[in-house]
Amino acid sequence: MTLTSDIKPKVLILNAPDKAPIDSVAKLKEMAEFYSIEQASHDAVAGRIAEAVKEKGPFAAFVVFINWWSRPFPWPMDEALVGPLVETGCKMFSAGGAGYDFVDVKYMTSKGVYYANTPKMPALRTADSTAMMILQALRGSSEREADARAGKWFDPSKPLAKDARCSTLGIVGMGNIGKLVSEHMQHFGMKVIYYNRNRLPLDEEKGAEYVSFEEILVRSDVISLHCPLNENTRHLFNKEALTTLSSAVFARMKDGMIIVNTSRGAVIDENALVEALDSGKVLRAALDVYEFEPQIHPGLIASKHTTLFPHAAVANETFERDQQMEILLNLESFLKTGKPTHVVNDV
Numbered sequence: 001m002t003l004t005s006d007i008k009p010k011v012l013i014l015n016a017p018d019k020a021p022i023d024s025v026a027k028l029k030e031m032a033e034f035y036s037i038e039q040a041s042h043d044a045v046a047g048r049i050a051e052a053v054k055e056k057g058p059f060a061a062f063v064v065f066i067n068w069w070s071r072p073f074p075w076p077m078d079e080a081l082v083g084p085l086v087e088t089g090c091k092m093f094s095a096g097g098a099g100y101d102f103v104d105v106k107y108m109t110s111k112g113v114y115y116a117n118t119p120k121m122p123a124l125r126t127a128d129s130t131a132m133m134i135l136q137a138l139r140g141s142s143e144r145e146a147d148a149r150a151g152k153w154f155d156p157s158k159p160l161a162k163d164a165r166c167s168t169l170g171i172v173g174m175g176n177i178g179k180l181v182s183e184h185m186q187h188f189g190m191k192v193i194y195y196n197r198n199r200l201p202l203d204e205e206k207g208a209e210y211v212s213f214e215e216i217l218v219r220s221d222v223i224s225l226h227c228p229l230n231e232n233t234r235h236l237f238n239k240e241a242l243t244t245l246s247s248a249v250f251a252r253m254k255d256g257m258i259i260v261n262t263s264r265g266a267v268i269d270e271n272a273l274v275e276a277l278d279s280g281k282v283l284r285a286a287l288d289v290y291e292f293e294p295q296i297h298p299g300l301i302a303s304k305h306t307t308l309f310p311h312a313a314v315a316n317e318t319f320e321r322d323q324q325m326e327i328l329l330n331l332e333s334f335l336k337t338g339k340p341t342h343v344v345n346d347v
């Protein structure tokens with residue numbers, strides 16, 4: 001039976017999926033009626049949503065096609081933003097990104113609605129960039145490049161490159177990205193240990209050794225962060241873990257270690273990291289994400305021992321297309337089965 005337009009569910013979209021192949025959009029247009037609003041600040045989008053619900057609603061789903069560098073952000077995706085949709089029966093929300101720290105998932109779960117993310121698209125891209133950043137940090141590439149640009153030749157009195165083959169990589173968070181980083185870095189000869197809330201099944205460990213969080217601190221020459229940002233991981237790397245303050249946690253961390261972060265900035269207390277870089281406790285840091293994006297702590301910019309990326313580890317020529325397609329797949333699955341593909345909450 002062909003659905004008539006009268007009984008098609010309605011979907012509200014924020015921005016158009018302008019990079020996805022026309023076919024994948026056309027297919028969905030057969031299944032639902034689309035209404036769009038434009039990206040703006042949180043309060044302005046809240047107003048646009050409330051107006052759309054009143055004039056065109058009710059909507060079955062709300063999907064967002066914006067990137068995290070395009071501003072202003074309408075975040076957080078909280079009750080003030082999406083309440084009118086939730087209250088009129090909207091059951092599915094989706095936006096781009098593996099991370100969903102900008103979403104009030106607790107609120108959504110309490111209302112019995114799904115939030116769906118896009119975990120596949122960022123995995124390999126972010127893992128590739130992380131591998132590059134680990135190698136850069138091991139080699140001290142920022143210092144070397146700064147010297148070369150300043151017309152200074154190789155100075156072996158500066159800390160030399162660390163050998164990947166003699167180094168242990170500690171991965172915190174062994175999800176899609178962590179697993180790929182583990183495989184990449186084992187190709188460069190690194191010993192990989194990992195900490196995760198739960199141990200992975202043996203066939204997924206692929207040579208990585210499961211250890212406690214404390215062991216990550218004790219044994220790692222390089223720590224790479226791949227955990228989500230939530231109340232348990234905010235400032236997981238805080239003064240105690242990163243500085244010489246008299247903390248038992250710190251006392252077990254290696255001097256001159258390297259920290260790499262392509263997850264979320266606030267997993268690290270940036271003030272503590274700057275202090276640790278200045279004291280030499282942390283030899284080098286390679287960062288793609290920051291506590292107060294788009295600001296980067298001036299101490300991180302000033303340090304010669306940092307490699308900095310502007311939250312672009314995931315970005316390449318094809319990622320927007322793939323991200324939009326993953327959001328559309330969530331929507332297609334929801335329209336067909338009542339459940340999106342990549343649900344982050346149990347409802």
Ligand SMILES: O=CC(=O)O
Pocket residue numbers: 068096097098099100122314
């Ligand atoms: O930061 C990128 C993502 O969450 O996918």
